[in-house]
Amino acid sequence: MNASFLRLACLALGFLAALSAHALPQEAAVPGGVALVRLGSGAGRPQAWFGERRVAVVRDAKGWVALVGLPLALAPGEHALRVVSDGGEGSKTLRVAAKQYPLQRFSVPDHRKVEPPPEDMLRIEREQKRIDEIKSAFRDAPDIDTAFRQPAAGRLTGRFGLRRIINGLERMPHAGIDVAVPVGTPVHAAGSGVVVEAGDYFFNGNSVYIDHGQGLVTLYCHLDRIEVLPGEPVAAGQRIGLSGNTGRTSGPHLHWTVLLNGAAVDPRLFLPRTKR
Ligand SMILES: [Zn+2]
Known part of the structure; x- marks a missing residue:
């Protein structure tokens, strides 16, 4: 040589x-x-x-x-x-470092989704337990897909971290981003992974959770239709359902959350820089 x-x-x-x-x-x-x-x-x-x-x-x-x-x-x-x-x-x-997120006020027509009556609390608590389980799971994987794609094409209408006043009541900050899309828009997996949960949730409506490995999980909310089942592996960009207006919404949109070691973080950090 x-x-x-x-x-x-x-x-x-x-x-x-x-x-x-x-x-x-x-x-x-x-x-x-x-x-x-x-x-x-x-x-x-x-x-x-x-x-x-x-x-x-x-x-x-x-x-x-x-x-x-x-x-x-x-x-x-x-x-x-x-x-x-x-x-x-x-x-x-x-x-x-400190970061101050802006305040957002908006109204949701179904006030029951903002101030749930006692009869809804059992369901909400049951769902919260399941969400906590998903958040605390750590599925070991030698490598993980962190170069995500935006799950639906559309204008970003709700930024991450907004402190929120809904129907005049202080609520949890916005734990994801909102993409304005009409009902029935195809929604795609942000990256490759395994579906860990798919079902109807009180606040999030029809939702899909995808586990990408090592505590990186994405969540797609307010869907009109879910097209995957728990346990199913998904490829990056694979269609998982259609966007909708289910759960606590002020109109049709896709809400997308990224969880990392149980913390909701700004999904845009995982998108190509041009998308930010
Ligand atoms: Zn949202």
């Missing part, structure tokens, strides 16, 4: 490594964002926990990276990430 052949071979290997390198989400170390924490380049994949939650760890060209979902309710300041790697157990510091 001569030197120029070796150089060529190295170039080709470098090119292949760049091609297979993981496309990381954009970093936004704020509540509702994603922190990227470098964990070295050892042979084995390190494991990391943020509080009680195990977090996703992927590998890019430079080494291992923890993708830490930062809850909207997280206090700004320093937080610890617990890491277990070939080198033993340690801790990394995350610095989370």
